[in-house]
Amino acid sequence: MHLMRVVIDVPVRINVGPIHPSTHGVLRLVVDVEGDKIENMEAHIGFLHRGVEKLLENRMYMQACPHMEKLDYFAPMSYDELYVAAVEQAYGIELKEKAMYVRTILLELQRIASHLASIGFLCNDIGQLFTAFMWSFKDRDMVLKLLEAATGTRMFYVNMRIGGLVRDLPPGFEDSAIELLDYLSKRIPAYEKYLEKNPVFMERNKGIGVISRDEAKNLGITGPVLRGSGVSYDIRKNKPYYVYEKLNFRIQVRNEGDNFARYKVRMLELRESIRIVREALKKMPPEGSAVGMPIRLIGPPVKNKITITERELPRGECMIYLVADPQRPYRAYIRSANFINLSAIEEMCKGQRFADIFSIIGGLDMVMADVDK
Amino acid sequence: MKIDKNELLAKVSEMKRNGFDYLVAITAVDYIKTVQALYFLRNLEDNKDEVLEIELLPDNPSLPTIIHLFKGANWYERELSEMFGIKIEGRNAKRLLLEKWDGKAAPLRKSFAWNAPYESSD
Amino acid sequence: MLISSSYSLISTFNSWLSSGNILLNILALIAYGIFISIILSVYDYLFGWAERKIIAKVQLRHGPTYVGKFGILQNLADVIKLLAKEHIVPDTADKFLYAIGLPAMMAISVLLVLVLPFSPYLQATNLALGLLFVLVLLSFMPLFIFVSAYSTGNKFADISAQRSVLMMLSYELPMLIVLASVALLSKSFNIAGIISAQSTGWFVWLMPIGFIVFFVAMLAELERPPFDFLEADSELIAGWLTDYSAPYYALSLFLDYTRMLFGSLIMAILFFGGWSGPFLPPIIWLLIKAVIISLFIIIIRTTLVRMRIDRMLKFGWVWMLPLSLVNLIITYMVFIH
Numbered sequence: 001m002h003l004m005r006v007v008i009d010v011p012v013r014i015n016v017g018p019i020h021p022s023t024h025g026v027l028r029l030v031v032d033v034e035g036d037k038i039e040n041m042e043a044h045i046g047f048l049h050r051g052v053e054k055l056l057e058n059r060m061y062m063q064a065c066p067h068m069e070k071l072d073y074f075a076p077m078s079y080d081e082l083y084v085a086a087v088e089q090a091y092g093i094e095l096k097e098k099a100m101y102v103r104t105i106l107l108e109l110q111r112i113a114s115h116l117a118s119i120g121f122l123c124n125d126i127g128q129l130f131t132a133f134m135w136s137f138k139d140r141d142m143v144l145k146l147l148e149a150a151t152g153t154r155m156f157y158v159n160m161r162i163g164g165l166v167r168d169l170p171p172g173f174e175d176s177a178i179e180l181l182d183y184l185s186k187r188i189p190a191y192e193k194y195l196e197k198n199p200v201f202m203e204r205n206k207g208i209g210v211i212s213r214d215e216a217k218n219l220g221i222t223g224p225v226l227r228g229s230g231v232s233y234d235i236r237k238n239k240p241y242y243v244y245e246k247l248n249f250r251i252q253v254r255n256e257g258d259n260f261a262r263y264k265v266r267m268l269e270l271r272e273s274i275r276i277v278r279e280a281l282k283k284m285p286p287e288g289s290a291v292g293m294p295i296r297l298i299g300p301p302v303k304n305k306i307t308i309t310e311r312e313l314p315r316g317e318c319m320i321y322l323v324a325d326p327q328r329p330y331r332a333y334i335r336s337a338n339f340i341n342l343s344a345i346e347e348m349c350k351g352q353r354f355a356d357i358f359s360i361i362g363g364l365d366m367v368m369a370d371v372d373k
Numbered sequence: 374m375k376i377d378k379n380e381l382l383a384k385v386s387e388m389k390r391n392g393f394d395y396l397v398a399i400t401a402v403d404y405i406k407t408v409q410a411l412y413f414l415r416n417l418e419d420n421k422d423e424v425l426e427i428e429l430l431p432d433n434p435s436l437p438t439i440i441h442l443f444k445g446a447n448w449y450e451r452e453l454s455e456m457f458g459i460k461i462e463g464r465n466a467k468r469l470l471l472e473k474w475d476g477k478a479a480p481l482r483k484s485f486a487w488n489a490p491y492e493s494s495d
Numbered sequence: 496m497l498i499s500s501s502y503s504l505i506s507t508f509n510s511w512l513s514s515g516n517i518l519l520n521i522l523a524l525i526a527y528g529i530f531i532s533i534i535l536s537v538y539d540y541l542f543g544w545a546e547r548k549i550i551a552k553v554q555l556r557h558g559p560t561y562v563g564k565f566g567i568l569q570n571l572a573d574v575i576k577l578l579a580k581e582h583i584v585p586d587t588a589d590k591f592l593y594a595i596g597l598p599a600m601m602a603i604s605v606l607l608v609l610v611l612p613f614s615p616y617l618q619a620t621n622l623a624l625g626l627l628f629v630l631v632l633l634s635f636m637p638l639f640i641f642v643s644a645y646s647t648g649n650k651f652a653d654i655s656a657q658r659s660v661l662m663m664l665s666y667e668l669p670m671l672i673v674l675a676s677v678a679l680l681s682k683s684f685n686i687a688g689i690i691s692a693q694s695t696g697w698f699v700w701l702m703p704i705g706f707i708v709f710f711v712a713m714l715a716e717l718e719r720p721p722f723d724f725l726e727a728d729s730e731l732i733a734g735w736l737t738d739y740s741a742p743y744y745a746l747s748l749f750l751d752y753t754r755m756l757f758g759s760l761i762m763a764i765l766f767f768g769g770w771s772g773p774f775l776p777p778i779i780w781l782l783i784k785a786v787i788i789s790l791f792i793i794i795i796r797t798t799l800v801r802m803r804i805d806r807m808l809k810f811g812w813v814w815m816l817p818l819s820l821v822n823l824i825i826t827y828m829v830f831i832h
Contacts, residue, residue, distance in 0.1 A: 014650045036654070036804055058488070125729050127801025128799070128800045131550075220396045343448040
């Protein structure tokens with residue numbers, strides 16, 4: 001009886017998730033497969049919806065920072081900074097140079113941590129037994145330790161304040177940062193050697209989930225996924241903020257548009273981030289304080305009612321459209337990179353094999369908390 | 374750039390022809406008297422941004438779909454219709470974006486109390 | 496002392512077997528059964544622990560540490576936990592097939608180990624066509640995976656079942672051809688005969704291509720990475736084991752290591768001279784070889800990414816099959832002709 005059922009039902013409809021080992025959270029994919037080939041796929045999201053945008057409308061400006069950090073738990077500081085920068089822009093507050101440098105350094109360290117995690121997840125999703133995952137997480141942990149020295153916590157920092165940060169960098173930070181960067185710049189070629197010399201890894205990623213240049217624009221995907229499709233766009237370069245203008249780095253672009261290109265862009269961006277941190281540490285003014293205003297901002301009246309703040313987060317470009325009231329946001333729209341990147345998954349998976357869904361998920365490197373908001 | 378609702382399709386396709394071929398986001402802001410829909414478009418080559426602002430009436434607002442111009446508009450439009458109760462014409466969205474939600478209320482409108490319990494009818 | 500006493504024990508049992516007395520025969524078989532159970536449980540248990548430890552070391556972790564010295568009792572604790580858990584049979588399951596699938600597989604893999612000789616005097620039976628018997632039993636495995644997968648009524652298991660058939664298509668034929676060349680080279684289907692044919696040189700030196708093909712096919716047969724499509728944890732959750740809970744899951748773990756023991760033993764026997772070796776008693780030599788092969792299989796598990804099933808099929812037909820044929824032809828031309 002059983003055997004009959006399965007033979008007749010072609011294509012078979014499979015629910016991947018919401019509870020599944022490799023959907024990076026609570027994502028549900030309804031997949032129609034014929035044999036091993038994907039006929040059709042639909043992504044269901046929203047299991048993790050907290051209504052962050054509504055919450056922000058009911059919080060004082062600085063009360064919202066912890067909420068913002070929980071959006072992307074692999075790059076919490078980047079989101080925190082995005083929000084604080086939006087508020088600063090609304091109030092028309094200029095940063096001191098020292099604060100700008102410190103923020104740049106911390107953000108790039110956060111990017112390094114996030115990209116390292118993404119490489120581990122990719123290997124995990126394509127079926128390696130946690131080895132690359134553990135290795136990259138060990139390296140990520142060292143970055144987190146450095147961030148802990150700078151901010152006081154390992155993961156959810158909440159160390160951005162209007163006009164700067166909670167505290168200055170601790171003494172000795174530069175030396176330990178340089179030491180870590182030296183270590184990482186030795187590790188990254190090791191990862192590349194380990195993964196790219198592995199024919200099975202290459203086979204699982206090359207030519208999987210190809211998105212052409214025009215299609216990438218049409219789908220509106222961002223970040224390493226967009227740059228993996230050959231579009232050279234990076235907010236850090238195209239609309240420079242903080243001290244990125246003064247620093248020497250390149251936008252990393254790959255033209256293949258497949259899963260491997262996305263992985264490779266992240267690898268290359270790791271190197272660029274290391275360069276950026278090195279240079280920023282060198283150019284940072286030795287004296288001056290990076291400390292911002294105290295947390296209770298009653299402050300000046302709102303200068304700009306409506307502001308758009310864009311930042312290049314590790315997972316792509318995020319934007320806050322802030323309509324400011326004196327005490328709290330009237331409306332804060334968060335354009336999250338993961339949301340739009342995930343919306344392309346249906347396009348990417350068309351005609352691929354069942355096993356490729358998971359390499360594509362790993363290549364997209366999304367965080368479901370950010371998708372669902 | 375403020376435009377009228379009826380101009381939207383023509384304007385977006387004209388802008389797309391002129392190089393604004395990247396849709397950053399679609400969202401809305403509820404100003405109680407009006408609901409303002411926002412279309413963020415970008416010209417990647419020339420590094421230019423444009424925001425299209427459309428004023429809508431707060432009762433039963435609706436917008437035409439632009440999904441035939443931008444595939445990326447798919448989820449944004451669904452989010453818009455779900456969060457602001459803006460009907461998207463020309464789309465038969467089979468289901469809402471978020472799970473376990475009847476879609477009858479518009480949570481991001483100011484009339485929706487953020488701290489009152491809401492019973493979803495599903 | 497231990498060795499000499501065990502020798503006398505073995506010779507006693509052998510004399511019982513050859514005595515023609517049915518009662519003594521049965522007693523000897525029971526004794527051999529106990530011996531095999533000890534080997535199986537010790538190997539399964541130790542490798543269950545060693546695999547965790549080795550993988551942990553490769554991944555810069557510690558692995559189990561709390562239960563017992565070096566966490567050696569961790570697996571025992573896990574098995575007790577699994578046995579104590581509620582056994583959930585899904586509603587969609589075909590109850591009869593669900594109940595017999597895994598035990599049948601376990602029986603087959605124990606039988607597989609049983610027909611292999613551990614030393615010239617330590618074997619259950621000396622089959623004239625032992626190699627063929629092993630092959631027949633081996634081809635039952637995918638069938639039972641198929642049955643147990645479909646019996647759960649889980650869709651992930653369905654995919655796993657389809658994959659098991661595809662996999663069988665890809666590796667079974669090359670493996671068969673390599674076994675044919677082994678039989679050709681040793682002029683015997685008898686496993687003891689194959690071992691004695693290797694007294695002049697291990698077959699791994701005489702036909703390295705054949706060994707590589709056989710090793711890859713064996714990895715696929717054992718569902719070991721990079722060919723663990725059937726249990727692919729990041730894709731199919733646990734594949735055909737998704738809906739097997741508590742005691743059945745514990746059984747599946749035992750099954751996994753029993754199959755690995757068989758795979759290592761057969762490779763040691765066919766290609767590494769079986770029990771032959773200086774000084775140490777034959778059984779020790781065989782076990783040493785098997786353990787080294789098992790460790791190698793585990794190390795592979797830590798490093799390789801899972802292949803894709805369609806690539807595996809292609810790999811089997813484009814590479815493994817021609818290579819196994821080349822191996823057969825070379826063997827015939829060089830050593831027989």
